[in-house]
Amino acid sequence: MSDFAPVPLKNIKLTDSFLAKWVNLNSEKVIPYNIQRCQETGRIDAFKLVWKPGMPNMPHVFWDSDFAKVIEGMCLDLISHPNKKREAELDKYVDLIISAQQPDGYLNTHFTVVEPEKRWAHLGRAHELYCAGHLMEAAVAHFQATGSRKFLDCMCRYADYIATVFGPGKKQKKGYPGHEEIELALCKLADASGNKKYAKLAKYFIDQRGQKPNYFEEECKQLGLSVPSSFAYVQAHIPGREQKDATGHAVRAMYLYSGMAEVADRFGDDELLEVCKTLFDSVAERNMYITGGVGSTEKGEAFTQDFHLPNAYAYAESCASIGLALFAMRMGNITGETKYFETMERAVFNGILSGLALSGTEFFYENKQEFTRGLEDVVSHTQYGKRQPWFNCSCCPTNFCRFLAQLPQLAFSYSESAFCVNIPVNAKIDLPMAGGRLKATISGNYPLGNSYKLTIEEAPKSNVSICLRIPSWADNAATFFNGKQQSSRPESVFSAEGLFQKGDELEVRYELNPHVNYADPRVSDAAGKVALTYGPFVMAMESTDNVTADMSTLLIDTTKPFKMTTAKGLPKGTPAIKGAAYMETAAEPGHLYSTKPPKRKACTFTAIPYCLWQNRGEANMAVWFRTV
């Protein structure tokens, strides 16, 4: 079993911080807005099961998952932000969902009213088990938030039914989801319900994936569909345990790997855990943008090959970065290794938050690493290159609802004798441990400022470990216990074990400096360039703040000192880097190509956090810059 588990939301009370603002925005804007859009588009009424051919708003195969994610978000958010009115609204939605359950336990709006004859017929593409997974996660969240078992029991009945349909038995289908998600959801359902058979079903799906004969191939033949040359898109080209490279649709991959990690952990399956480690390294060491974005092409929203990380043509779907953070969190908790939390932090502060506008009502589906106005349709699916109020395929907006609501859980882990700060958000913790309650306050100005500390308000009566992560970007970090400096060269964790007392203070101090980062030069679009970071923030330049809209003509002068300032038109305190730069123009006007090098003119540059770009109107943007 894991070394650690996420601290439950009910044991965390966030106080003001950069991340708390996003969690609050989710509660105040993102969730109500997504409910409204689900209502307008028919995603809620779909559960009334009244749709008939010829009527508008035909329930789409993935609609259930969209609404389920919003419901999950509502539930989790209610733990952090109790609200009677919203609880009543939630109860109504949950009753509506439950009412859509069929006598045999089945629950899917599309395959109940649109294509009932196709139930389980097209696992490869029809999102049927994927929708079930998100409904299960929502049900678990509902149980955690309200204590009511009605939604949980409903989804257990659904899972019981699914367990009769799929499995090794003679009359059972040997299939597994085309879009993974249910694997991790079944593990959560097993925990919440106490019924381990759901975790076994998750293990079945994972073990069955990619076995020969290929289930999806047989399915295509039965449906009279052409058989794709490979099922790599859905990670079913080879068995999961043989997979070494992050492959196919990036969101699917992240959810599969998360499910594999859950199963590996629950069954003590070291072989499967090794596969997860290998796949994580494939992502983080060879296939991840510096922003934590994953998925290098819009074609299949997929991984391509090692080191292919194009900037303008990046896909880096918001959901994929969310999936990466969730995978990384699991790997961090299972192994206790900080490298996973480093990647989680990278994804959260950059590739995830970039997908949500400060308004809370506009979204990126793709998170470009370089953007030039006018090229939206060239470098992306139509519409996805700009912030949009909604999408026909609205997985990303609805995913924010549930991800931001659970964000505090990513920040802290615990075991019965240990408490870990993975992302030091300001919070009050009240946690039962083996020796009694641990009450503590985490405070600082993270991710800005130069320190953060944990103050013990109440200590367990037995030895506990307290671990504070020291970010890799923290320069000259030092650790202090009750004001006394500890080891002068701390590693990536400040770990203290013992009998703590009320008033004990553990502190991490460091310098927060802008950093110049280089990519592996095999990354063609980043070779010879640098990206600036400031703490966990990848900094980007927007045309808004700079002397030219032609971002490729700017060079950063890394020989001169950078100056920290604040960004105009962004929330108070948003850090910006200002520095010396040069702007190039062609040597011979009117000549696209010349044997004379371009001319250079001194100027300054301003870089803002990548996650906040395109919040001040449309602008050109880049992350990677040449230097002098």
Next chain:
Amino acid sequence: MSDFAPVPLKNIKLTDSFLAKWVNLNSEKVIPYNIQRCQETGRIDAFKLVWKPGMPNMPHVFWDSDFAKVIEGMCLDLISHPNKKREAELDKYVDLIISAQQPDGYLNTHFTVVEPEKRWAHLGRAHELYCAGHLMEAAVAHFQATGSRKFLDCMCRYADYIATVFGPGKKQKKGYPGHEEIELALCKLADASGNKKYAKLAKYFIDQRGQKPNYFEEECKQLGLSVPSSFAYVQAHIPGREQKDATGHAVRAMYLYSGMAEVADRFGDDELLEVCKTLFDSVAERNMYITGGVGSTEKGEAFTQDFHLPNAYAYAESCASIGLALFAMRMGNITGETKYFETMERAVFNGILSGLALSGTEFFYENKQEFTRGLEDVVSHTQYGKRQPWFNCSCCPTNFCRFLAQLPQLAFSYSESAFCVNIPVNAKIDLPMAGGRLKATISGNYPLGNSYKLTIEEAPKSNVSICLRIPSWADNAATFFNGKQQSSRPESVFSAEGLFQKGDELEVRYELNPHVNYADPRVSDAAGKVALTYGPFVMAMESTDNVTADMSTLLIDTTKPFKMTTAKGLPKGTPAIKGAAYMETAAEPGHLYSTKPPKRKACTFTAIPYCLWQNRGEANMAVWFRTV
């Protein structure tokens, strides 16, 4: 009227040279191979008009154009390479084509046997007038090659019929081609037949294009098709005379602009000529790869916006570069300005020849400026990133047949009192001029060597001008008349006028050095990088000759001298540049991003002509490199 016209093929006899090898390859391999593929795929038998529903090889809407281009190539090639057997074969094909003509003059296999009810119903997308245009060009070539009028007369009948269908009359359609080509073909038909009305029809098509109400929009409505948001793809978003920016499908654009130039020239339409100049500059100054490739995206095979010239995602269709060369040739001949021939030469020696393998039987559809194995499907239409034996849409292979056959015509222009060498291929010229025949020999080792000369074998008995183009890449050029140096700082043309005598020699001498080229830094993928050229050749690095397959890790040391050598495994004498380089590796292995700059190790690089890449097996390739 034009200052100049292309010298007819019958007046040119190529002798051995770099380009003559390609012209001969076309005769020996490319044409017979394309005939074979047209036969195998049903493109020839389509003209038998025996296809019925349920039979294989349904004639596609663009098939007629494919075969027409091969026939045009066969005809033109017969002028340069007389061959009785092939002439007999040609005669058979021509009779077959003629046999497909309908009583009213109509000639289109698809709309005769597949969708007869749709004749002229879908001009926007159905290639109907495009096919007619290529058949007309083939007929003109046939007349030139054989003196027989049968094909020409057939196509005049077709054009006569088209002129009854389209025009300003009350009962006439106000349409124009969705894929331009017929405009320039009608001008050629007018010249060959002596009937100016065909040129007037060309002018009608051009003037009508993009007028309101938009013909294609009306057509979509009539067909019950959704109306696109813009008709920029087919250059019909605004009237042609209002167009200032190269727009839409690149091949269509090149053929339209060529047709506009022909019409402007024939009707003394200075306004239209200005439009052509503006559009040419839009292409050559802001939207053209250094290889003469045009079309920056596979989406619509189209132009995007100024300075957007991605390397790996380049489209740069072979046909588009052919179209650019043909447009540039026309502009050069009309205006006498060498800048057009510079671009023509750039396209010929790079973006065009790159599309044809040295085998003569493999082709590029897209001409990438950077290529990494494994990314074929990511950066391009499936299959198009590699050399292929044929395509379902085989416009490019068939276009080589006719383009290479007419290549000698691009090299030389003339008027009744002038003769110009635009590309100094070795040749013997025998040309009637106002004062009698001009017989001359062009000799040298162009595009290699350090000089080329024109020797008069027989001179007209009146004053003539002889113009030898001095390429912009020729260093320290000097010009000599009968061995005596002329102006010490010659411009882009060595122009001599007077009464010439047998034995007179005009010579251009220059240094041929490798050059380092810079792009306008607004070109994001080339900013901070250099491309090497040697004479008209853009030089590329293939992994085959270099220390690494990761081309982005290589930096050229431009501070050290380059050394000219020959490329291994390529035809004898193929130039290669060898020089000092550095190869970078990540500072911290396993770290995709690091605050430490990559490590550098000295090495050498070898660059070969871009047009010859991927002729020695699959390789990674790049044109633009960083420098130290």
